[in-house]
Amino acid sequence: MRIDTTRTLRDLAGEIASRPHPPVKISVSMGTCGIAAGTGPVLEALRTAVAERHLENAVEISEVGCMGLCYAEPVLMVSSNDGSHRLIYGDVTPQQIPAILDAGVDSIAPGTRTIERNWYYPEWETPAPGELQARIVLRNTGRLCPENLEEYLASDGYAALGKVLDTMTPQEVIDLITASGLRGRGGGGFPTGKKWQFAAARQSDEKFIICNADEGDPGAFMDRAVLEGDPHAVLEAMAIGGYAIGAHTGVIYIRAEYPLAVKRLEIAIEQAHERGLLGKNIFNSGFDFDIQIKFGAGAFVCGEETALIHSIEGKRGEPTVKPPFPADKGLWEKPTVVNNVETYACIAAIVRKGAEWFRSIGTEGSPGTKVFALAGKVAKVGLAEVPMGTTLRTIIYEIGDGIRNNRQFKAVQTGGPSGGCITAANLDLPIDYEALKKIGSMMGSGGMIVMDEDDCMVNIAKFFLEFTLDESCGKCTPCRIGNRRMYEMLDDITSGRGTPETIEKLKMLSATIKDTALCGLGQTAPNPVLSTLANFEEEYMAHVRDSRCPAGVCSKLIRYEITDRCVGCGICLRHCPVHCISGERKMRHLIDQERCIKCGVCFQSCRFHAVEKR
Amino acid sequence: MSCQCSGGCGAAGDSEKFAELDRFITELLSRGEPPERRRGNLIQILHRAQHIFGYLPEEVQKFVAERLDLPRAEIYGVISFYSYFTDQPVGRYKINVCTGTACFVKGAPKVLDEFKRQLNIREGESTPDGKFFLGALRCVGACSLAPVVMVNERVYGNMTADKVAGILAECTD
Ligand SMILES: Cc1cc2nc3c(=O)[nH]c(=O)nc-3n(C[C@H](O)[C@H](O)[C@H](O)COP(=O)(O)O)c2cc1C
Ligand code: SF4
Ligand code: SF4
Ligand code: SF4
Ligand code: FES
Numbered sequence: 186m187r188i189d190t191t192r193t194l195r196d197l198a199g200e201i202a203s204r205p206h207p208p209v210k211i212s213v214s215m216g217t218c219g220i221a222a223g224t225g226p227v228l229e230a231l232r233t234a235v236a237e238r239h240l241e242n243a244v245e246i247s248e249v250g251c252m253g254l255c256y257a258e259p260v261l262m263v264s265s266n267d268g269s270h271r272l273i274y275g276d277v278t279p280q281q282i283p284a285i286l287d288a289g290v291d292s293i294a295p296g297t298r299t300i301e302r303n304w305y306y307p308e309w310e311t312p313a314p315g316e317l318q319a320r321i322v323l324r325n326t327g328r329l330c331p332e333n334l335e336e337y338l339a340s341d342g343y344a345a346l347g348k349v350l351d352t353m354t355p356q357e358v359i360d361l362i363t364a365s366g367l368r369g370r371g372g373g374g375f376p377t378g379k380k381w382q383f384a385a386a387r388q389s390d391e392k393f394i395i396c397n398a399d400e401g402d403p404g405a406f407m408d409r410a411v412l413e414g415d416p417h418a419v420l421e422a423m424a425i426g427g428y429a430i431g432a433h434t435g436v437i438y439i440r441a442e443y444p445l446a447v448k449r450l451e452i453a454i455e456q457a458h459e460r461g462l463l464g465k466n467i468f469n470s471g472f473d474f475d476i477q478i479k480f481g482a483g484a485f486v487c488g489e490e491t492a493l494i495h496s497i498e499g500k501r502g503e504p505t506v507k508p509p510f511p512a513d514k515g516l517w518e519k520p521t522v523v524n525n526v527e528t529y530a531c532i533a534a535i536v537r538k539g540a541e542w543f544r545s546i547g548t549e550g551s552p553g554t555k556v557f558a559l560a561g562k563v564a565k566v567g568l569a570e571v572p573m574g575t576t577l578r579t580i581i582y583e584i585g586d587g588i589r590n591n592r593q594f595k596a597v598q599t600g601g602p603s604g605g606c607i608t609a610a611n612l613d614l615p616i617d618y619e620a621l622k623k624i625g626s627m628m629g630s631g632g633m634i635v636m637d638e639d640d641c642m643v644n645i646a647k648f649f650l651e652f653t654l655d656e657s658c659g660k661c662t663p664c665r666i667g668n669r670r671m672y673e674m675l676d677d678i679t680s681g682r683g684t685p686e687t688i689e690k691l692k693m694l695s696a697t698i699k700d701t702a703l704c705g706l707g708q709t710a711p712n713p714v715l716s717t718l719a720n721f722e723e724e725y726m727a728h729v730r731d732s733r734c735p736a737g738v739c740s741k742l743i744r745y746e747i748t749d750r751c752v753g754c755g756i757c758l759r760h761c762p763v764h765c766i767s768g769e770r771k772m773r774h775l776i777d778q779e780r781c782i783k784c785g786v787c788f789q790s791c792r793f794h795a796v797e798k799r
Numbered sequence: 800m801s802c803q804c805s806g807g808c809g810a811a812g813d814s815e816k817f818a819e820l821d822r823f824i825t826e827l828l829s830r831g832e833p834p835e836r837r838r839g840n841l842i843q844i845l846h847r848a849q850h851i852f853g854y855l856p857e858e859v860q861k862f863v864a865e866r867l868d869l870p871r872a873e874i875y876g877v878i879s880f881y882s883y884f885t886d887q888p889v890g891r892y893k894i895n896v897c898t899g900t901a902c903f904v905k906g907a908p909k910v911l912d913e914f915k916r917q918l919n920i921r922e923g924e925s926t927p928d929g930k931f932f933l934g935a936l937r938c939v940g941a942c943s944l945a946p947v948v949m950v951n952e953r954v955y956g957n958m959t960a961d962k963v964a965g966i967l968a969e970c971t972d
Contacts, residue, residue: 217939217940218940218941218942221944221947255942255943255944256943258944401937403900403938404900404901404938405938406942409940441846441883442936442937442939442940480842481883482845482846482881482883484880498836499838499840499841499842501876501880502881558942560901560943560945561900561901561905562904566901566942601900634904640904649900652937658880762913762916784909785909786960
């Protein structure tokens with residue numbers, strides 16, 4: 186049935202919400218991370234058990250997106266229909282399902298792992314003490330079934346679009362977004378209202394609104410979670426943006442590595458069409474809006490907006506000099522707005538709750554929340570949505586539960602290959618766009634890679650350089666040649682061929698590349714080098730001065746040796762992949778250094794700590 | 800990296816494959832876009848073509864060029880730009896080791912090295928018997944399971960060099 190007025194929408198949403206539901210709901214996390222960790226068999230076991238026990242009227246099963254608890258996948262949540270009880274289980278196995286069903290909402294199933302939830306939904310919950318996270322962007326992700334439009338409708342879905350089309354002029358929408366202070370979550374932090382204003386001011390027979398779902402920063406996965414878990418929120422926001430700037434076509438540019446997100450978007454678009462929430466004359470307002478999906482093909486630079494537009498046009502995804510900005514000449518030379526997934530995910534909430542409400546969360550200069558993808562050596566890998574201005578310590582130690590295996594924190598990289606590393610000295614800094622810039626890093630998309638004492642910062646810098654080198658489109662010389670030179674210098678340092686001059690040359694070349702590269706990829710490529718140099722110069726010096734890698738990572742600078750603690754058990758000999766260890770049983774063994782590939786297997790497998798790394 | 804789909808595996812003959820691609824292109828082009836915007840479908844068409852044929856050989860490039868009325872060189876320019884596309888046949892089992900940042904710090908290079916060693920090929924190559932392709936990709940969004948390896952569509956998490964032999968052994972036709 187078509188929803189042709191906001192009144193029909195309200196009535197329908199009310200009707201859906203008042204439908205009788207089974208008293209207990211079990212939500213199973215079916216995002217990419219969950220499925221890879223094995224939620225599929227858990228879901229199957231749950232379905233079978235519910236059918237066998239004839240519990241169809243007592244238990245509702247819902248497939249939801251990522252709850253952000255990636256470290257504990259497979260995850261499921263048992264909740265009571267009235268919302269009064271909530272229990273989250275982690276590391277669930279199909280074998281635990283009967284016990285979990287027996288326990289219901291009132292007790293905890295024996296032999297399971299339960300998880301504390303430390304977030305609240307600021308639109309309708311007041312935070313309990315100790316709740317560190319808020320849910321604006323992730324308000325529905327992991328809570329609603331992304332393939333069920335009705336659940337979205339019952340949660341105020343498309344109410345913001347209805348409000349905008351019924352009661353607001355395009356300029357009022359732009360003013361509202363401007364007043365909210367929302368800044369782009371894709372990296373730059375550009376004010377969204379201002380961007381919309383530019384595009385709205387252009388006279389043109391046609392305009393476009395694009396969603397940047399390229400999520401190129403390796404190690405960031407919040408956009409994926411939103412697209413998989415709450416696709417309608419993005420569609421709704423694009424339609425609102427389209428109305429504001431005068432565009433009737435939206436394009437979602439999504440990376441090909443996210444097949445599940447694509448599938449859920451396709452389903453969502455079709456559902457929205459069936460209900461008339463996309464298409465012609467939405468809410469009888471005379472406003473037409475359609476959305477297409479376009480695919481990336483494995484090129485990081487296509488996340489840059491001008492490159493992205495070229496890619497949509499079926500060309501090589503090479504950036505072009507700005508100006509002209511897309512707001513002037515974008516897709517097919519028409520005025521175009523490009524925004525990030527997370528930026529869009531804020532829009533409907535702002536329209537419903539107002540600019541004041543949004544500004545009341547976060548900091549003065551950066552209102553709202555930011556979703557961070559915590560990964561690397563942190564104990565609890567997953568998503569954290571926190572008000573801007575939260576400290577790194579809170580994110581890494583309280584939400585992320587510190588470093589894995591009780592190792593020592595060394596640094597955290599934010600901003601991906603364009604960003605920099607932050608050391609323990611800045612753990613208590615409240616972070617927003619400006620604060621991160623000031624300490625030589627950047628917000629970027631929100632990827633946070635935590636590193637511990639076992640990571641070599643020179644090697645990390647080399648890794649990022651290799652990444653940008655790989656991904657450089659090759660159009661301009663500073664990036665193509667300059668970054669290759671930088672990479673070679675880093676390779677020299679990590680191989681013991683570097684000198685103190687190499688470090689000086691690195692610094693000089695970095696400055697040149699920053700000033701002369703054409704697009705953001707090249708301009709920011711030296712950042713990881715500069716920031717690791719600024720914070721860990723001693724570690725660089727150890728490589729060039731003493732041919733030593735303090736973290737014991739750079740394989741050319743380390744050697745494994747068997748000491749006299751060896752009892753000749755032969756375990757290392759059997760495990761060595763290149764068979765370069767020799768020795769009689771019960772006699773001290775020996776490594777043939779010529780053939781050793783420094784894989785470290787002997788070091789890890791010796792139970793007598795007889796293998797030493799030098 | 801190569802296309803994730805296990806395309807090109809069916810018993811369909813070449814003419815059937817071209818017919819399938821042709822239908823796909825016809826459908827895309829029937830949406831009434833102005834002619835100068837038709838090339839906006841190129842990436843999608845190449846994705847489908849690689850799915851159907853397993854890779855993008857010269858005849859396929861030529862076919863797409865004719866259908867979109869674009870010079871051959873343009874098509875090749877696009878294929879060579881995007882790492883997803885390949886004009887060389889690839890192994891049936893596409894092994895892709897994630898070398899994104901999260902996987903890197905958790906030891907992906909060791910896993911990749913072990914695949915190289917056991918398959919005796921370099922990154923981006925296929926084994927001579929056409930069974931395995933070895934590639935690297937940047938983040939599949941499952942960083943909590945780092946290091947991650949994908950074999951065709953299947954994701955293996957928490958990888959170590961030790962598990963490499965087991966995964967290869969699972970790949971039986
Ligand atoms: C090399 C490079 C890669 C980028 N990758 C992304 C990306 O993956 N996702 C994204 O949203 N923005 C990315 N950006 C930023 C976009 O160019 C653009 O600023 C952003 O999509 C605008 O949306 P926002 O204002 O909502 O943040 C990238 C920029 C550069 C220079
Ligand atoms: S800076 Fe690098 S990625 Fe950007 S245009 Fe130049 S070569 Fe291409
Ligand atoms: S595993 Fe340790 S004790 Fe056993 S042979 Fe090797 S070095 Fe010696
Ligand atoms: S480091 Fe690896 S290759 Fe070298 S001796 Fe030990 S197990 Fe063998
Ligand atoms: S970095 Fe490997 S899955 Fe994200």
